[in-house]
Amino acid sequence: MSLSQDDVKKVSLLSRLLLTEEELTTMTEQMSDIVGYVEQLNELDTTDVEPMAHAVEQFNVFAADERAPSLSRDEALANAPKRDDECFRVPAVLGE
Amino acid sequence: MSESLYEIVIGLEVHVQLATQTKLFCRCSTQYGAPPNTQTCPVCLAMPGSLPVMNRTAFQLGLKTACALNLQIPNFTKWDRKNYYYPDLPKGYQISQYDLPMSQDGFLLITDPKGQFEPRKVGIIRAHLEEDAGKSMHDEAAGKADSRIDLNRTGTPLLEIVSEPDMRSPLEAKAYLTELKLILEYLGVSDCNMQEGSLRVDANVNLHLQTPEGKVATPIVEIKNMNSFRAVERAIAFEAERQYEVWLETKQKIGDVAKQTRGWDDQAQVTRAQRYKEESSDYRYFPEPDLAPVTTTDEEIAAVKAELGELPRQIRDRLEAQYKIPAYDADVIVNQGQTTVNYYETLAKNSGDGKLASNWVQQEVLRVLKERSLEIDAFPISTERLAELVKAVAGKEIDGTRAKDVFAEMLDSGKSAPEVMKEMGIEKVDDSELENLCRELLEANPKVLADLKEGTHKAVGALIGQAKKKNPNIDPGTFRQMCIDMSAKM
Amino acid sequence: MSLIHASAAQLLTQLESGEITSVELTKACLAQIDVADKQVGAFLKVMSESALEQAESVDTRRKKGEKLGRLAGVPVAIKDLLCTKGETTTCASKMLENFVPPYDATVIAKLKAADAVLIGKTNMDEFAMGGSTENSALGVTRNPWDLKCVPGGSSGGAAACLAASMAPLSIGTDTGGSIRQPASFCGVVGLKPTYGVVSRFGLIAFASSLDQIGPMARTAEDAAILLEAIAGYDPHDSTSANVKTPAYSQSVKQPLKGLRLGVVKEHFGDGLDSEVEQATREAINVYKSLGATVTDVSLPHSKYGIAVYYIIAPSEASSNLARFDGAHYGHRTNEAAMLEQLAQERAALEAAGDEVGLAKLDTSLVRMYRQSRAEGFGPEVKRRIMLGTYTLSAGYYDAYYLKALKVRRLIRQDYDAAFKDVDLVIGPTAPTPSFAAGTKTDDPLSMYLGDLYTVTANLAGIGGISIPCGFSKAGLPIGLQLQGPPLAEERLLQAAHMFQTATDWHQRRPELS
Numbered sequence A: 001m002s003l004s005q006d007d008v009k010k011v012s013l014l015s016r017l018l019l020t021e022e023e024l025t026t027m028t029e030q031m032s033d034i035v036g037y038v039e040q041l042n043e044l045d046t047t048d049v050e051p052m053a054h055a056v057e058q059f060n061v062f063a064a065d066e067r068a069p070s071l072s073r074d075e076a077l078a079n080a081p082k083r084d085d086e087c088f089r090v091p092a093v094l095g096e
Numbered sequence B: 001m002s003e004s005l006y007e008i009v010i011g012l013e014v015h016v017q018l019a020t021q022t023k024l025f026c027r028c029s030t031q032y033g034a035p036p037n038t039q040t041c042p043v044c045l046a047m048p049g050s051l052p053v054m055n056r057t058a059f060q061l062g063l064k065t066a067c068a069l070n071l072q073i074p075n076f077t078k079w080d081r082k083n084y085y086y087p088d089l090p091k092g093y094q095i096s097q098y099d100l101p102m103s104q105d106g107f108l109l110i111t112d113p114k115g116q117f118e119p120r121k122v123g124i125i126r127a128h129l130e131e132d133a134g135k136s137m138h139d140e141a142a143g144k145a146d147s148r149i150d151l152n153r154t155g156t157p158l159l160e161i162v163s164e165p166d167m168r169s170p171l172e173a174k175a176y177l178t179e180l181k182l183i184l185e186y187l188g189v190s191d192c193n194m195q196e197g198s199l200r201v202d203a204n205v206n207l208h209l210q211t212p213e214g215k216v217a218t219p220i221v222e223i224k225n226m227n228s229f230r231a232v233e234r235a236i237a238f239e240a241e242r243q244y245e246v247w248l249e250t251k252q253k254i255g256d257v258a259k260q261t262r263g264w265d266d267q268a269q270v271t272r273a274q275r276y277k278e279e280s281s282d283y284r285y286f287p288e289p290d291l292a293p294v295t296t297t298d299e300e301i302a303a304v305k306a307e308l309g310e311l312p313r314q315i316r317d318r319l320e321a322q323y324k325i326p327a328y329d330a331d332v333i334v335n336q337g338q339t340t341v342n343y344y345e346t347l348a349k350n351s352g353d354g355k356l357a358s359n360w361v362q363q364e365v366l367r368v369l370k371e372r373s374l375e376i377d378a379f380p381i382s383t384e385r386l387a388e389l390v391k392a393v394a395g396k397e398i399d400g401t402r403a404k405d406v407f408a409e410m411l412d413s414g415k416s417a418p419e420v421m422k423e424m425g426i427e428k429v430d431d432s433e434l435e436n437l438c439r440e441l442l443e444a445n446p447k448v449l450a451d452l453k454e455g456t457h458k459a460v461g462a463l464i465g466q467a468k469k470k471n472p473n474i475d476p477g478t479f480r481q482m483c484i485d486m487s488a489k490m
Numbered sequence C: 001m002s003l004i005h006a007s008a009a010q011l012l013t014q015l016e017s018g019e020i021t022s023v024e025l026t027k028a029c030l031a032q033i034d035v036a037d038k039q040v041g042a043f044l045k046v047m048s049e050s051a052l053e054q055a056e057s058v059d060t061r062r063k064k065g066e067k068l069g070r071l072a073g074v075p076v077a078i079k080d081l082l083c084t085k086g087e088t089t090t091c092a093s094k095m096l097e098n099f100v101p102p103y104d105a106t107v108i109a110k111l112k113a114a115d116a117v118l119i120g121k122t123n124m125d126e127f128a129m130g131g132s133t134e135n136s137a138l139g140v141t142r143n144p145w146d147l148k149c150v151p152g153g154s155s156g157g158a159a160a161c162l163a164a165s166m167a168p169l170s171i172g173t174d175t176g177g178s179i180r181q182p183a184s185f186c187g188v189v190g191l192k193p194t195y196g197v198v199s200r201f202g203l204i205a206f207a208s209s210l211d212q213i214g215p216m217a218r219t220a221e222d223a224a225i226l227l228e229a230i231a232g233y234d235p236h237d238s239t240s241a242n243v244k245t246p247a248y249s250q251s252v253k254q255p256l257k258g259l260r261l262g263v264v265k266e267h268f269g270d271g272l273d274s275e276v277e278q279a280t281r282e283a284i285n286v287y288k289s290l291g292a293t294v295t296d297v298s299l300p301h302s303k304y305g306i307a308v309y310y311i312i313a314p315s316e317a318s319s320n321l322a323r324f325d326g327a328h329y330g331h332r333t334n335e336a337a338m339l340e341q342l343a344q345e346r347a348a349l350e351a352a353g354d355e356v357g358l359a360k361l362d363t364s365l366v367r368m369y370r371q372s373r374a375e376g377f378g379p380e381v382k383r384r385i386m387l388g389t390y391t392l393s394a395g396y397y398d399a400y401y402l403k404a405l406k407v408r409r410l411i412r413q414d415y416d417a418a419f420k421d422v423d424l425v426i427g428p429t430a431p432t433p434s435f436a437a438g439t440k441t442d443d444p445l446s447m448y449l450g451d452l453y454t455v456t457a458n459l460a461g462i463g464g465i466s467i468p469c470g471f472s473k474a475g476l477p478i479g480l481q482l483q484g485p486p487l488a489e490e491r492l493l494q495a496a497h498m499f500q501t502a503t504d505w506h507q508r509r510p511e512l513s
C-alpha cells in the first residue's frame, strides 16, 4: 500500500512534527516503502493467536501507597526552556 | 417550557479522585493545595527514562467502588496509553484503560421519595482507573500570551465512571450524582470535594423528538466545566432548550455533525462552544508496555464485596423497616451521611420513638447544624440527652412547642432536659387536674360546647389558648381530645 | 600487557593486590582517549575530572582497608542515554543537548555503588535509532578497525571505545540488535540479557517492550563481571524480573559439558555475506571440537522479524518520544521567530481569503511543539515517529500493530520449540561486516535489514550475545551470535567464554595511527 502526501501531512500534525515540502516528499516515499515491506505479515493467518504486548508476561506488580520525597521546585523546573518562579511557561493553551 | 415536545437523553461521565496518600504511578503526595510544582518527581514530570509503578491502594479503592456500583469485575485488566499533546500532560500520553477496563456493566438505582420521577435503574457502562493531568493557568494578569503549568496534580489517581444515557431529566441527573457521591462517601473511597476537583462531571446530552417522519435524535453535545450538581442540573436544562432551538432551525440529526463540546458558563448561565480540533479524537490507544496487567480472582472479588458494609440504599430500607419511618425521612437522614445515621439510630433507640426521633433530627438537629455550619460529630447535645427530651415529648410530659424552647436552652446551657424542664416549671399535668380544667372551660363556654356536641370539633381551638393560660404545662393534643370526649357526655 | 589493553578481570586483581592504583588506570584510559578518540569519536563527553576524583576516592578507601564494590576503581563508559544525575544526558540528540537529569538511572546507581569509575558518555544513534551511529546529531564515530567504516549501532561509541582500548568496560542498550551488532562490527563482546534482567529505570526509552541494557567488554568474563554489577530486580521498573541474580563472574569460567547447539537454518539464507558465513561455520566447528553437539533448528517465523519489529518499535517510540515537546525540558524553538512566522502565514492566508487554510493554521502552542520537534529530532527519529503514529492511528491499528503483536507471539513460540531440543542457538550476528560510512544512509529499509538475525531475540524477550569469531579479508571483525532461552545468561556467558579459551580473535587490537 502506498501513502499519499496528504496522509503523511495528517500524520505529521498528529506527530507534532513540521515537515518541509521536500521532507514531505521523501517521507512519503520512504514510509510507503516500509509500509509496503511490513505488509508481508498479511501472508500469515493469525486468527487464533493471542497478541503479545510484553516481552515477558508478568502480572500484579504494585507499590505500597507510601509517600516518598518529591523533588524541590527548583529541581523540577531546572530543565524548563521557559519558567517563572513557580511554573513552567508555554504559549497560550487556549490559542488565539 | 417545551417538555412535551422532546425527551432529554442524558449520560454522565464522572471522574472521582481516589483517596490515596500518593499518586497512581509514583509516590508523590496527592495533598491538595500545595504550592505549584512542589509535589513532583521524575515519574510525574515525565522525565526521560522514568517508569510508572502502580499504586496498590488505588486499585483496591477502584475494586471497592466497582463492587458497590454492581459492576462486573473481569479476572484480567490492563493499562493503555491514550496519546495526545497538551502541556499539562507531560508524557504526551495519559495512562488509562481502553478495551479491557477493570469493571463494566453495572447500575445505580435512583429514587425520589417526593415522587418527582419514577424509580430508575441507571446503567453504568464501565468504571476504569486513569491518571489525572496537571493544571494550566492562563496568565491574564500579566497580559502575556503564556500559560503557566503546575504539575502537582499530574498522576493523581482517578476512577472514571461512565453511565449509560439512561437519565431523562436534569432532576434525574442530579439524583444520580447525589446518590453516586453518597455511595463514594460511605465507602470512603473519595472525599468527593467538587471545589478541589475531587469529583468532576461531564454530561452528554441530546434530544429525542417525535416528528411526522418518526422518532429523531439530535446530535450529542458534551458539556464540561460544571462545578456543582446545581450547575449540572441547570446546564442540562439550558442545553435541552438550546438544542431544541437548533433543531427547529437546522433539522440536524445525530451523525450529521461531529460531536460538539460545550463549556458551562456559570456566571452567564449558558453553555458555550469550545474550540474544535480536527485530529483531537485520534488517541492511538495501545497497551502500556511499562506496566504489568492485573489479575483478580473470584475469591478476591468476593472478599471485597464482603467487606463493603451497608450501602445507602440498604440503610434506607432498614431504617424504614426498623424504626417505622416514611421513605422520605429515611432518605433525608441517610443522605446526610453515616455519622448522621449513627446519631439518628442511637436517638431512636434511646427515645423509643423512631418517627419522633426522625422529626427531631430533621427539623431541629439539621437546622442547627446548618445555621452554625457544624458537622454532626460536633453537635452540642449528645444523643443520650436529646433522647430524654424526645422521650418526654413521646410521653406527653411536654408539648412540641415548649420542647423546642427546652431544646434551645439545652443547646446553649449544656444542661440536661430534666434540668431545663424543672427550671421552666414544666411537669406533666395529671389526668384529674386536666379533667377539672376541661369541665370548667366547657361550662364557661356554652357556645363552644354546643358546637362540639354538633360535631364541629374545630371549635375546641378557642379553649386551648385559655387552658394554656391557666396551666402552661397542659398538652394541647390531650386536652383537645378530652374536651371532645367530655362534651359528648355533657 | 599494558593497562589499557588488559581485561577488567586482570585489572581488578591488580587493583586489589595494590599492584596498580585506580588513578593510574584512569589516567591511562584518559590518555588513550586523548590520543585515539580524535580519530574514533567514541565519546560525546569525557568525564575526566569526576572520573579522577572517583578513582582517587577508591584508592584512598582501599588504603584505609574499607570494603569496596565489585568494580572498585575500574573505568566504565556509559552510553549517553542512561540518566546521570547532574551530568548532561543527550541521547545524541539536539533535543536533549542541554538536558541534565535530576536523578540517576538504576544502572548508574548500581555502578556507583560498585565503585566503578564513570569515565564518559559514549556516542550512539540518536535515541538509539539506527545501526551505524551515523544518526547521532552530536558527533561522528568511526570503526577503530577501519576509520572509513561505521562502528555499527546504535551502541557504536560503546563498542568503539572498547576496541580502541579507551575503556575496559562499557554499557550499551539493545532494542533490535544495538549491543550485538556494534560488538560484531568492532570485534568485542556484547550481551543483550533477557528482558527484565537489568532495570530500565532511567534508560531513556526507545521501544519500552524491547529495550534492554547490557554489558559490553572485550572478553566474556568481563561481560559477566559487568552484568553481575548491573543486573537485579528493581521495584522502580514494573517489568523488572523478580529473580535472584546469579554469580555470573564465578560461573562464567566453568565450561559447559554436553552443550547442545542449534544452527538456525534461516540465518544462513539470502543476504548473508560469504566471509561471514565461513567464519560462522568455522566457529561452529570450534564448538564441535570442544565437545558440543550441533544440530539444525528452524525458526520459521524469523523472516518476519524485521516487519514485526518495524511496526512495534516505531509505534512505541512515537508515544515514548511524545514527551519531547519543548514544554518542560529539552529544546524549544525560538518563540519570537516562531510567532513572527505564524503571523506572516496568517497574514498571507487572510490576504488570499483562504478560510480553510486559516482554520487549519496551527495555534502558537501547536506550532511551538511542531517547530521544536522538527528542529530537535533528526531524520531517522522523525521517520520512526511518523511511522509509529501512522501504524497506531485510527483504522490501521488492527492491520499493523495488532497483527505485529500476534506474529511476535509466533516468533516467541518458534524459540520455545527450538529450546526443547537445544541449549542455545547459534549463527551470525549480522549479515555483513561493517560497511563504509554514508553508503546506507539514504536507504533506511536496507539499513533495517541488517537487524535480521538480532531483532527476534528482542521480540521474544530472550538473551543473545555476540563474540568475535574472525575477520574479513578487508580486516573487519566478524561476530558470532548465541541466543538462549529466557534467563539463560549464565549459559550464554559460559559458552562464550569456552569459545574464547579456544580462540584468540578477542585478543586482537586495531592499529590506530
Ligand SMILES: [Zn+2]
Pocket: B023, B026, B027, B028, B039, B040, B041, B042, B043, B044, B045, B155
Ligand atoms: Zn511523582
